[in-house]
Amino acid sequence: MCLFCKIVNKEIPANIVLENKNFLAFHDINPKAPVHILTIPKLHVDSFNEVTGETMAGMTAFIQELVKEVEIDTSGYRVISNVGDNGGQEVKHLHFHILGGAKLKWDHFSDADPKDFL
Ligand code: 5GP
Numbered sequence: 001m002c003l004f005c006k007i008v009n010k011e012i013p014a015n016i017v018l019e020n021k022n023f024l025a026f027h028d029i030n031p032k033a034p035v036h037i038l039t040i041p042k043l044h045v046d047s048f049n050e051v052t053g054e055t056m057a058g059m060t061a062f063i064q065e066l067v068k069e070v071e072i073d074t075s076g077y078r079v080i081s082n083v084g085d086n087g088g089q090e091v092k093h094l095h096f097h098i099l100g101g102a103k104l105k106w107d108h109f110s111d112a113d114p115k116d117f118l
């Protein structure tokens with residue numbers, strides 16, 4: 001069973017922010033912003049490559065509820081899902097990083113020179 005499935009099953013503790021029948025939101029153990037919450041479907045999905053539109057519809061409503069709950073909906077936030085090797089995905093259970101609570105940086109994401117790809 002994967003790490004996040006163990007969190008869903010309460011075999012590993014997590015600091016849960018919001019939960020419903022199908023989705024779970026908990027604080028990232030290694031926060032990269034004042035607010036750094038992970039949202040996951042309770043049913044295991046490897047990555048964004050495999051997720052269905054139906055699950056994404058539920059995830060969208062869940063994230064919208066979460067950002068209101070933690071009061072970052074008007075100040076702003078970022079939603080990120082890392083996919084695969086180049087995306088830097090470490091945990092192979094679909095998750096969305098919800099980052100906020102301060103002005104976020106927006107910088108080069110790779111050492112490759114973007115001009116080389118124009
Ligand atoms: P990824 O790199 O796969 O997009 O993100 C995985 C995230 O899970 C990382 O930000 C990492 O800090 C977080 N993480 C890894 N292990 C745990 C854990 O046991 N508990 C919690 N709450 N977060 C974790």
Ligand code: ZN
Pocket residue numbers: 001002003004005006044045092093
């Ligand atoms: Zn899983």
